[in-house]
Amino acid sequence: MTxxxxxxxxxxxxxxxxxxxxxxxxxxxxxxxLLVFVAGAAFTDDFLTWFNVKTIIRDAALVGIMAIGLTFVxxxxxxxxxxxxEIAALSIICFATLMSADxxxxxxxxxxxxxxSLFMTFLVAFTATMIIATIAGALQGALIGLGGNxxxxxxxxxxxxxxxxxxxxxxxxxxxxxxxxxEWLGTGSFIGDIPNITVAFVIIAVVAELVLRYTxxxxxxxxxxxxxxxxRATGHENFGMAIKCCIIASVCAAFVAVAFSGQVSSAHVNxxxxxxxxxxxxxxxxxxxVMVGGNSIMGGYGSTLRTSLGAIFISSIDNMMVLNGFNxxxxxxxxxxMIVFSIIVFALVRRGSRAVE
Amino acid sequence: MERLxxxxxxxxxLSFAILLSVSVYTFFAITEPLFFTHRTGFAIMERxxxxxxxxxxxxxxxxxxxxxxxxxxxxxxxxxxTVRFTDDWGAINALLFALVISxxxxxxxxxxxxxxxxxxxxxxxxxxxLLRGVALFAAEEKTVMLTDFRIPDFISTKMLGYFSPASxxxxxxxxxxxxxxxxxxxxxxxxxxxxxRKEALASGVSLQRPMIIVFAISxxxxxxxxxxxxxxxxxxxxxxxxxxxxxxxxxxxxxxxxILGGKxxxxxxxxxxxxxxxxxxxxxxxxxPSFMVQLYLGILLLVVIMFxxxxxxxxERQRRGQLLDDVxxxxxxxxxxxxxxxRPSG
Numbered sequence: 001m002t003x004x005x006x007x008x009x010x011x012x013x014x015x016x017x018x019x020x021x022x023x024x025x026x027x028x029x030x031x032x033x034l035l036v037f038v039a040g041a042a043f044t045d046d047f048l049t050w051f052n053v054k055t056i057i058r059d060a061a062l063v064g065i066m067a068i069g070l071t072f073v074x075x076x077x078x079x080x081x082x083x084x085x086e087i088a089a090l091s092i093i094c095f096a097t098l099m100s101a102d103x104x105x106x107x108x109x110x111x112x113x114x115x116x117s118l119f120m121t122f123l124v125a126f127t128a129t130m131i132i133a134t135i136a137g138a139l140q141g142a143l144i145g146l147g148g149n150x151x152x153x154x155x156x157x158x159x160x161x162x163x164x165x166x167x168x169x170x171x172x173x174x175x176x177x178x179x180x181x182x183e184w185l186g187t188g189s190f191i192g193d194i195p196n197i198t199v200a201f202v203i204i205a206v207v208a209e210l211v212l213r214y215t216x217x218x219x220x221x222x223x224x225x226x227x228x229x230x231x232r233a234t235g236h237e238n239f240g241m242a243i244k245c246c247i248i249a250s251v252c253a254a255f256v257a258v259a260f261s262g263q264v265s266s267a268h269v270n271x272x273x274x275x276x277x278x279x280x281x282x283x284x285x286x287x288x289x290v291m292v293g294g295n296s297i298m299g300g301y302g303s304t305l306r307t308s309l310g311a312i313f314i315s316s317i318d319n320m321m322v323l324n325g326f327n328x329x330x331x332x333x334x335x336x337x338m339i340v341f342s343i344i345v346f347a348l349v350r351r352g353s354r355a356v357e
Numbered sequence: 358m359e360r361l362x363x364x365x366x367x368x369x370x371l372s373f374a375i376l377l378s379v380s381v382y383t384f385f386a387i388t389e390p391l392f393f394t395h396r397t398g399f400a401i402m403e404r405x406x407x408x409x410x411x412x413x414x415x416x417x418x419x420x421x422x423x424x425x426x427x428x429x430x431x432x433x434x435x436x437x438x439t440v441r442f443t444d445d446w447g448a449i450n451a452l453l454f455a456l457v458i459s460x461x462x463x464x465x466x467x468x469x470x471x472x473x474x475x476x477x478x479x480x481x482x483x484x485x486x487l488l489r490g491v492a493l494f495a496a497e498e499k500t501v502m503l504t505d506f507r508i509p510d511f512i513s514t515k516m517l518g519y520f521s522p523a524s525x526x527x528x529x530x531x532x533x534x535x536x537x538x539x540x541x542x543x544x545x546x547x548x549x550x551x552x553x554r555k556e557a558l559a560s561g562v563s564l565q566r567p568m569i570i571v572f573a574i575s576x577x578x579x580x581x582x583x584x585x586x587x588x589x590x591x592x593x594x595x596x597x598x599x600x601x602x603x604x605x606x607x608x609x610x611x612x613x614x615x616i617l618g619g620k621x622x623x624x625x626x627x628x629x630x631x632x633x634x635x636x637x638x639x640x641x642x643x644x645x646p647s648f649m650v651q652l653y654l655g656i657l658l659l660v661v662i663m664f665x666x667x668x669x670x671x672x673e674r675q676r677r678g679q680l681l682d683d684v685x686x687x688x689x690x691x692x693x694x695x696x697x698x699x700r701p702s703g
Contacts, residue, residue, distance in 0.1 A: 156658030163652020333490025339483035
């Protein structure tokens with residue numbers, strides 16, 4: 001420690017720490033970015049209202065939960081899964097098919113929304129979806145863990161899952177009628193006027209952060225991601241780690257699929273592609289959130305807290321642009337610029353601190 | 358015969374690719390009476406025009422040890438730009454403009470990858486979204502269309518039996534890139550930074566030049582593919598052409614590239630693309646919906662990756678086993694000697 005503050009024994013305050021750890025260029029770029037954000041927030045009408053803040057967090061919830069799952073994969077040094085949206089597509093088809101299946105009705109059809117029989121239907125469909133997602137995740141994780149390139153493996157798996165989902169649903173919309181057992185998750189709210197999906201997002205974010213910080217598994221994720229050789233030497237092979245992380249990501253994607261299906265009471269394989277949503281491909285959105293949040297894409301550095309904040313950040317930029325009347329093209333462009341920006345900042349931060357790959 | 362045997366043992370990946378493509382072709386030629394016809398041959402070459410370009414681009418990237426994920430977006434952008442400006446500027450000018458844009462996008466990507474020393478996957482997943490946004494912007498979120506349909510007709514005219522201007526152009530492109538990769542220093546540099554990056558950098562190969570060349574060629578190929586698709590169909594969508602990445606990757610991997618880089622070649626890319634095309638065309642005969650084609654392609658890619666990874670793991674294990682055996686043998690010899698030395702004295 002040659003730092004002045006450290007040698008005098010005082011702990012450096014925040015400003016000093018930032019100035020010590022980052023180059024002026026990076027500070028300037030991030031500062032400029034925040035300035036644009038604050039200026040936008042101040043000059044956009046209706047942006048800083050309670051209603052709008054709720055909207056922002058609700059919009060962030062679905063992609064945010066998926067991104068939290070993907071963060072585990074990224075932190076463990078396995079880049080990212082290009083099949084997030086296809087896992088969600090397969091899960092949503094599975095869930096909706098089981099929700100509308102005849103054998104899965106446990107009471108009279110005109111039951112009230114909170115009845116036990118509807119919840120039973122939901123529970124069966126939910127469990128089956130989670131099992132399918134776990135299998136999908138384990139399959140990819142095993143291939144990645146054996147040494148396959150994560151990008152290529154998940155590209156192939158994406159085609160496979162999408163194909164299975166389309167084939168299962170005959171490429172049609174599968175719908176089921178209200179009232180159904182997933183309404184409480186999709187559109188309901190238990191605590192005042194805060195939607196349940198927002199609550200789920202917050203709970204998942206907190207749990208994921210606690211798991212990463214305070215459990216053995218969480219520390220192992222960081223170890224394997226930061227230094228694979230050290231991980232192997234201490235008995236933490238990437239094989240098991242890749243499987244676990246991919247399962248977490250897949251289960252998160254499946255949970256999002258279930259919640260989304262609960263909102264719209266139907267399912268189609270294209271619900272998560274850019275043909276359906278206006279703001280781009282779900283997979284790329286999720287990766288964007290992980291990157292913009294400031295997680296190192298090479299693994300070992302970052303947290304799910306950053307991811308959650310990244311989700312809220314992107315969602316609020318999107319919201320701001322919608323309020324100012326921008327079209328989808330400009331919004332996709334803005335998110336793309338944010339990703340490239342964060343990649344460049346991150347590479348500049350890392351420059352000199354690590355050797356060439 | 359002896360020479361053929363030698364060639365097969367020297368190029369196992371290429372001979373596997375040829376075997377696979379011939380067997381796929383034969384399978385469909387036997388099961389589908391219409392497959393082995395002049396017209397189907399022409400259709401396959403038409404598909405080859407676009408998919409071949411993407412396969413070629415991805416092959417080059419993977420040889421250099423990287424993957425260009427933004428290839429579909431780049432192609433979509435080129436298609437949108439060409440179709441949109443053809444009415445005002447004429448097809449040739451619009452086409453050249455689109456190609457300049459896509460090539461410079463590729464070159465800029467290559468520069469940044471080399472300058473920032475990041476993996477291409479990381480940067481190109483960002484540009485994937487960025488270029489989609491630019492394409493949406495350029496198309497004003499609409500499907501752009503041509504008004505003059507003489508150009509699509511020209512592009513699909515039949516020449517020399519099986520070819521059209523588009524496919525002839527693509528074949529010329531393949532020959533040019535093949536010669537470039539095999540006979541120029543720059544081509545060898547690309548193999549060098551893919552196969553053994555640290556060693557290549559240590560021996561004085563710059564990282565920047567090959568990266569810029571690879572990604573410029575990749576951008577050019579993607580742009581040309583997009584231009585051909587756009588002009589041939591007369592329409593272009595900013596959100597289209599996403600399937601190109603999967604199909605191109607499958608083609609490249611069948612063609613014998615290794616994800617570790619430094620392996621494979623242009624001939625492999627051509628054969629890999631033809632295999633994917635045979636599969637595609639043959640499945641269309643069976644009235645297979647497009648998502649099933651995607652399913653088959655996904656399975657194919659996973660199987661190829663599984664084989665590659667499996668053989669790598671197997672080789673590694675064998676090498677490690679050999680090493681351990683070697684150590685054991687030497688230790689035994691040594692301990693025997695020591696025992697021999699001790700006995701007379703004791």
